[in-house]
Amino acid sequence: MMYLRQWALGALLVLFPVPAVTDELQDIRQQIDALQQEYEARIRALEERLNTAEQEAAAARSQAEEAERTAAAVAAAPAPAAQQEKANTFNPAVSLILQGSLNSYSQDPEDYALPGFQLGGEAGLPAEGLTLDETELVVSATVDQLFYGRFTLGLHDDEGETEVEVEEAFVDTLAMPAGTALRFGRFYSDIGYLNRVHSHAWDFRDQPLVYRAMLGEQYTDDGLQFNWVAPTDIFLRLGGEAYRGSRFPGGEASETLGNVQTLFAKLGGDVGSSHSWQAGLSQMWVDSVDRSSGHGHGHEDEEGGDAFTGDSDLTIADFVWKWSPNGNPTERNLILQGEYFYRREDGTDMFTEEGDSALLDYDGRQQGLYAQLVYQFMPRWRAGIRYDWLDADNDLAIIDVGGLDPDEVLEETAFNSDGHSPSRWSLMADWSPSEFSRLRLQYNRDKSRPVADNQWTLQYIMSLGAHGAHEF
Amino acid sequence: MKTRSGLLMGLCLLLAGQVVQAQVKVFACEPEWAALAGEIGGEQIKAYSATTGLQDVHHIEARPSLIARLRQADLLVCTGAGLESGWLPVLQRRANNPRVQTGSPGYMEMASYVNLLDRPALVDRAAGDVHAGGNPHIQLDPRNFIVIAKALAQRFTEIDPQHTKDYESGLASFLERWQAALARWDAQAQPLQGMPIVVHHSSWPYLSRWLGLQRVATLEPKPGVPPSSAHLSKLLGQLQNNPAAVIIRSPYQSARPAEWLSERAEIPAMELPSTVGGNDAANDLFGLFDDIVQQLLSVAP
Known part of the structure; x- marks a missing residue:
């Protein structure tokens, strides 16, 4: 542009050599020279600035490298992960448990029964063939500085229909003083050892018979729990619960709270760094009104069955011992565990068949236990053995036969054990490619009924998403 | 009274x-x-x-x-x-x-x-x-x-x-x-600069950065997944072409994979304490790094 202008001026001067304009032209030329100098100066200045900037950048870079070399990770700033705040930052932890199994029985699973015991809650056998077992959706998070909440939804098929059940929906306090805490909502009771353990964390495919017979597999209900942890080096936890009592082994609750009450104590500790143990003692008082057999997966005559009204008191002693070399369970570990149940029931049984009802006086002394050993003999592989035993000593007397045949009533009520003590041997082996998946093969020689049932199960358990830490 | x-x-x-x-x-x-x-x-x-x-x-x-x-x-x-x-x-x-x-x-x-x-x-x-x-x-x-x-x-x-x-x-x-x-430690560890190492689990990147060690292989195919024989054989081939100075593992990790590879690749296997109490020498924080540096120096080229 500048050159163009000079050329144009030069041409003008050549074409019009008029002396009168020479002075003027010189003025113009001087102005142009001044302009040119000014531009050049500006460009030089810019170039200099660029240079210094580059030098500064290089210096900063080497300084940064220096800093990295000497101080390395020692930057006091929090990790960048903590700085990003997305809309989902505060989303709760979500996990989904997929479970299914392939089952085979030598006896009809629809006729499953535990003579002497009323099957309630979820008690029963999974369907034969390939079935989807319970699918669990768990959502949990700290609510704020005071509360923690968890929600567990269980989905399972029952005779072709999908049943949705809120298994847990509870809130824990986090900031109560002096080692105390409250839990409220719906939750698995802390009685016994296995009652609060979710099915995906069981060491066998099924619950011990004592749980199936006396707690309908697992007792969960709407209630309130208070517990206290002692400020001692040995672990001591004491607690009590009050429930609405509208779920097995509760009946049809008439009160709003307190039909089921519990007290429990847990004691635990370590022996060296390789052994740890926990022992517990629990008591449960149930005030039952019309406790009927549940919607279990076994055969249930909708119109008939037993309805118990009265007191049912259960005592549980539990013990678990875990071993792992130096406290590293990943390679090898061993779990020895057992529980003993004793139950007293006193009240009446309304036995119904085809619209007619008989009333019986029922007084039961029942007990049972299981003992199991699970050994992880190499990474990912475990094997286990379990023994179950139950015994019912029930006194039954007809108060009002109500048009039924008295002999038939005494024969057909679930409380008639017929002198049979249910027992079961179980063997299992499972393989866990990671913490999040498990495949299991289990064999039961099940003498729940007088005739032995050979049960085979191939089971899968997959957990997707956040995986909550497991309790001891 | x-x-x-x-x-x-x-x-x-x-x-x-x-x-x-x-x-x-x-x-x-x-x-x-x-x-x-x-x-x-x-x-x-x-x-x-x-x-x-x-x-x-x-x-x-x-x-x-x-x-x-x-x-x-x-x-x-x-x-x-x-x-x-x-x-x-x-x-x-x-x-x-x-x-x-x-x-x-x-x-x-x-x-x-x-x-x-x-x-x-x-x-x-x-x-x-x-x-x-x-x-x-x-x-x-x-x-x-x-x-x-x-x-x-x-x-x-x-x-x-x-x-x-x-x-x-x-x-x-x-x-x-x-x-x-x-x-x-910095002065002692000068010979360790650039030393190629094989690790069992990726527990050592901070140590590698500090001492200038070069991790050339990991025994676990993926973090937390136990070493498989297929993966170890592959590593053996790799190490025969490009040898490393040492195979490092923590005390709680199984010695077998490291020893298997050590024997065949003729590279020493070493159990390094990854924290205080990892061995007798690592009885405090100073002892921990003293022992790590000394053990590594024993295999430095």
Whole structure:
């Protein structure tokens, strides 16, 4: 542009050599020279600035490298992960448990029964063939500085229909003083050892018979729990619960709270760094009104069955011992565990068949236990053995036969054990490619009924998403 | 009279008990933080380590004894970055102790004071035991302890302001000795620059960065997935072409994969303490790095 202008001026001067304009032209030329100098100066200045900037950048870079070399990770700033705040930052932890199994029985699973015991809650056998077992959706998070909440939804098929059940929906306090805490909502009771353990964390495919017979597999209900942890080096936890009592082994609750009450104590500790143990003692008082057999997966005559009204008191002693070399369970570990149940029931049984009802006086002394050993003999592989035993000593007397045949009533009520003590041997082996998946093969020689049932199960358990830490 | 003096004695004993109780109780998830707390807090604190140097901190049972200890703690000091996510949340919920809940003054995650290495671009369980926040084994770069020590001393003074002077002098004394040790280790470790190493698990990136070691292979095909024979055979082929100086594993990892490879590739296998208590020499933080440097020097080219 500048050159163009000079050329144009030069041409003008050549074409019009008029002396009168020479002075003027010189003025113009001087102005142009001044302009040119000014531009050049500006460009030089810019170039200099660029240079210094580059030098500064290089210096900063080497300084940064220096800093990295000497101080390395020692930057006091929090990790960048903590700085990003997305809309989902505060989303709760979500996990989904997929479970299914392939089952085979030598006896009809629809006729499953535990003579002497009323099957309630979820008690029963999974369907034969390939079935989807319970699918669990768990959502949990700290609510704020005071509360923690968890929600567990269980989905399972029952005779072709999908049943949705809120298994847990509870809130824990986090900031109560002096080692105390409250839990409220719906939750698995802390009685016994296995009652609060979710099915995906069981060491066998099924619950011990004592749980199936006396707690309908697992007792969960709407209630309130208070517990206290002692400020001692040995672990001591004491607690009590009050429930609405509208779920097995509760009946049809008439009160709003307190039909089921519990007290429990847990004691635990370590022996060296390789052994740890926990022992517990629990008591449960149930005030039952019309406790009927549940919607279990076994055969249930909708119109008939037993309805118990009265007191049912259960005592549980539990013990678990875990071993792992130096406290590293990943390679090898061993779990020895057992529980003993004793139950007293006193009240009446309304036995119904085809619209007619008989009333019986029922007084039961029942007990049972299981003992199991699970050994992880190499990474990912475990094997286990379990023994179950139950015994019912029930006194039954007809108060009002109500048009039924008295002999038939005494024969057909679930409380008639017929002198049979249910027992079961179980063997299992499972393989866990990671913490999040498990495949299991289990064999039961099940003498729940007088005739032995050979049960085979191939089971899968997959957990997707956040995986909550497991309790001891 | 006798009974009264007895009572007085009892009272004195009780008071003495109270004085002992006034110590700040520290529950450290790992031995290195218990050791650091001891260096800074001295007599004013009582540190308990939930794990030992022989344990894999990724996989710890939420044992009753740990709940009982956390119940009494004034300060919980852990690595964080997901290292303890398999057990610590249960302890926090079950201990009924509001002082150590996440976000309370009595809760400290050391990983938040340093920049983490190996932050994965892709977070997927198919990639093994990945830590979304980055590699949590920060205790293996001694330089990280400088900023962490300062943060810990600061936290002690917040929790127990009466003994601010003690914590300040504890920190100053530790930093002075630590800087001197750092200079010594740096000088000793010169021959280790660029030394190629094979590791069992990716626990050592911070050590590698500090000493300039070069990790050329990992025995675990994916983090947390046990070494498979197929993977080891592949590594053997690789190492026969490009040998490494040493195969490193932590005390809690199975010796077999490292020994298998060591025999065939003719590379020494070494058990390095990954924290305090990892072996007899690593009896404190200084001993830990002394031993690591000495052991590595024994195989330096």
